[in-house]
Amino acid sequence: xxxxxxxxxxxxxxxxxxxxxxxxxxxxxxxxxxxxxxxxxxxxxxxxxxxxxxxxxxxxxxxxxxxxxxxxxxxxxxxxxxxxxxxxxxxxxxxxxxxxxxxxxxxxxxxxxxxxxxxxxxxxxxxxxxxxxxxxxxxxxxxxxxxxxxxxxxxxxxxxxxxxxxxxxxxxxxxxxxxxxxxxxxxxxxxxxxxxxxxxxxxxxxxxxxxxxxxxxx
Numbered sequence: 001x002x003x004x005x006x007x008x009x010x011x012x013x014x015x016x017x018x019x020x021x022x023x024x025x026x027x028x029x030x031x032x033x034x035x036x037x038x039x040x041x042x043x044x045x046x047x048x049x050x051x052x053x054x055x056x057x058x059x060x061x062x063x064x065x066x067x068x069x070x071x072x073x074x075x076x077x078x079x080x081x082x083x084x085x086x087x088x089x090x091x092x093x094x095x096x097x098x099x100x101x102x103x104x105x106x107x108x109x110x111x112x113x114x115x116x117x118x119x120x121x122x123x124x125x126x127x128x129x130x131x132x133x134x135x136x137x138x139x140x141x142x143x144x145x146x147x148x149x150x151x152x153x154x155x156x157x158x159x160x161x162x163x164x165x166x167x168x169x170x171x172x173x174x175x176x177x178x179x180x181x182x183x184x185x186x187x188x189x190x191x192x193x194x195x196x197x198x199x200x201x202x203x204x205x206x207x208x209x210x211x212x213x214x215x216x217x218x
Contacts, residue, residue, distance in 0.1 A: 003114035003205060006123060008044035008107050012080040013100060015039075017093040028064035029089035037064075038088045038096040040103060043073040044113055045084035045183060046125045046152050049136070051106035052086045056133035059098035061088040063135040068182035083183060114205070116157070117212045124161075125152035125187075126205040128197050140174040140189050148174065149190040149197040151204045155179035158186040161207035165190060169200035 016023070016037040024031045038061070042048045045068040052063045065087035069076060073083040088099045116122030129136065129148040137144040149171060153161055158179070165171065171192035179186040190200050211217075 003116070003124075003126075006044075006113040006115060008042050008047045008112055009082070010104065010107055011041045011043060011082045013038070013040050013104065015093060015096055015100070017096075024089065027087045027089070029062070029087075034062070034064070034089035034091060036090050036093045036096045038090075038100045038103075040086050040100070041080055041082045042084055042086075042107060043082040044107075044111075045069075046127070046150065046187065047107055047111040047113065048084045048086050048103075050111040050127060050129060050150060051103040052088065053129070053133040053135040054106040054110075055088055055099035055103040056135045057131070058102035059090065059095045061090045061095055061099035063087070064089045066135075070182050072183040113152075116153070116205075116208050122154060122157060122208065122212045124154075124157070124205060124208045125150065126201040126208075127151070128194070128201050130194060136189075140191070142174050142189075142191050146191055147194040147197045149192075149200040149204070150187075151190065151201060152185050152187040153204070153208045155184070155186050157208045157211040158188075160211050161204040162186075162188045162190075164207040165200040165204040168203040170196045171200045 019037045021031045113123045116124045127150045171190040174189040174191045177187040
């Protein structure tokens with residue numbers, strides 16, 4: 001099974017080296033701990049959540065704000081809005097730079113959605129995080145360094161596919177997001193051994209493709 005990648009587009013990367021206390025608080029940072037912010041917008045939300053988590057593995061940064069924008073990138077409020085805004089905070093601008101570098105590297109070379117059909121009408125995210133960082137650990141309730149199958153697809157395809165993944169791999173649900181998410185998808189975070197997370201992601205992707213080929217099962 002070979003899927004065609006849909007590479008995320010980073011729309012804007014900004015820094016506030018010495019942020020005002022009110023801005024820090026508004027975006028979840030602690031003025032007693034943080035002075036600097038790094039901000040990013042992108043046209044793929046889930047890829048960016050993975051990239052934000054990656055930043056926490058390479059720098060002393062906290063993900064203090066990460067929100068998907070309603071309806072998705074095609075309905076964004078402006079050309080730099082995309083599908084998500086993410087914010088990292090740190091004690092100083094040096095750590096922000098290191099964190100942003102890791103985040104950008106992840107978006108450019110790792111996390112991305114894939115086409116699930118020849119017409120490009122189905123997009124899926126069968127991503128495996130080998131070792132989660134501090135952000136996804138806190139969001140999922142899993143231990144830092146755990147493996148995760150991060151699975152996303154449109155509502156009906158994703159539901160069938162998550163069921164398949166849970167049946168074919170030795171994984172458990174860390175979190176399941178029923179539709180609609182802000183971008184009208186559904187998602188699941190599954191945990192287990194790395195090999196089982198990979199098996200779950202493979203089963204998930206295959207099931208999404210099957211539903212796309214046969215939308216009205218008999």
